[in-house]
Amino acid sequence: MVLKIAIQKSGRLNEDSMKLLKECGIDIANGVNKLKAEANNFPLEVYFLRDDDIPQYVEDGVADIGFVGENVVYEKNKKVQVVEQLGFGKCRLSIAVARNEEYNDVNFLHGKRIATSYPVIVKKFMQERGVEAEIHEISGSVEIAPGIGLAHAICDLVSSGSTLFMNGLKEVETILRSQAVLIKSIGFTEEKQRLLDKLLFRIKAVKKAKNNKYVLLNAPDDKLDEIIRLLPGMKSPSVLPLAQSGWSSVHSVLNENDFWDIIEKLKEAGAQGILVVPIEKMIV
Known part of the structure; x- marks a missing residue:
């Protein structure tokens, strides 16, 4: 059993779609001008199609799912379901x-x-x-x-x-x-849905990582409570004592939208040596 996905055969959506699949750990051997390819390490078969044709192929069940622009989905008005916004092609x-x-x-x-x-x-x-x-x-x-x-x-x-x-x-x-969205056909079997759920799990982990940054900073212990209040984290910040007495290392995750406002407040609260690290995957 394989999951058949349709993506744009050329252009920006093609590049971003292939990049997303790669970030999901899916290795696709895509030869030049090939209209079909298979993943080496995931039960996935890729069809490279014209963007405007993707909703029709998904409605007909030729492809199980597709990456396509929302504008195309609403213009073609086919019987497909939008499952996930992908965050690119805006x-x-x-x-x-x-x-x-x-x-x-x-x-x-x-x-x-x-x-x-x-x-x-x-x-x-x-x-x-x-x-x-x-x-x-x-x-x-x-x-x-x-x-x-x-x-x-x-x-x-x-x-x-x-x-x-x-x-x-x-x-x-x-x-x-x-923006680009993931669509699926209406008549989905339980087996296909299990494969789609596995793919969605990976996609959401990649998307979550892109919207967040890992932050490490040094904080004076007498300012620790104030600094921790500024850091939401996934649950709560991790705090580790430093070799230097009176100081701790604080680790947390910040959302991209709130990043600069919180960083400024952390500096004002006495945080030092702030390091910001990109996150590759984020499982919550």
Whole structure:
């Protein structure tokens, strides 16, 4: 029994997907231009497919699971289940108009023509807001549509916004914030689910590690209680006496989001010799 996974055959999602599997300790022998590969040390078979095709392959059961952008999942609207957000491939699906347009709210788009590669998502967004707009589906180079008179606005994926700027556009509405997700087919056997649970266990350990840092510091014993209160840790900080009397070594784990605020407070509380170490895996 093997778990069949579909991932993008080229591009950024391919690189990040393969990196995640490697960080999960899964060794995949992937030859050049191969559309199928097997893991050497985990019951996993990898199919390399077009991103847009992955939800269909998973719905049909050709692949059991897939790594794919949320934007593709919602646009294709197939019978699949989103199991886990993967934390990479982050972008947003946004509406943009010409920079010289005076845009106040979504009603600006009433009666306008919108060019997009995501007609299903855009149509739903407009219907929910009671706005009647003409959705013009095009497959590429969406950002040039207003400049050539094809549309009054566009809806496309945005990362930095530089492409919009270079084409004289401004971002005015965010429809969807997207990232890579793990999807699975609806008809999953218990045996397949056990394999998926093993893979998810590894993925969550890798994700948890990326969001946390291991911190070691020296603390004067008379400030120990105050410093410990600042350190949440997984349960509580580890405290070890140092050779120098009156000092202890404190070990803990900090979340990336709170890291700098807590480090500053630790310094103010008297902590010294603070070391920060990346965590490869984190099992809780």
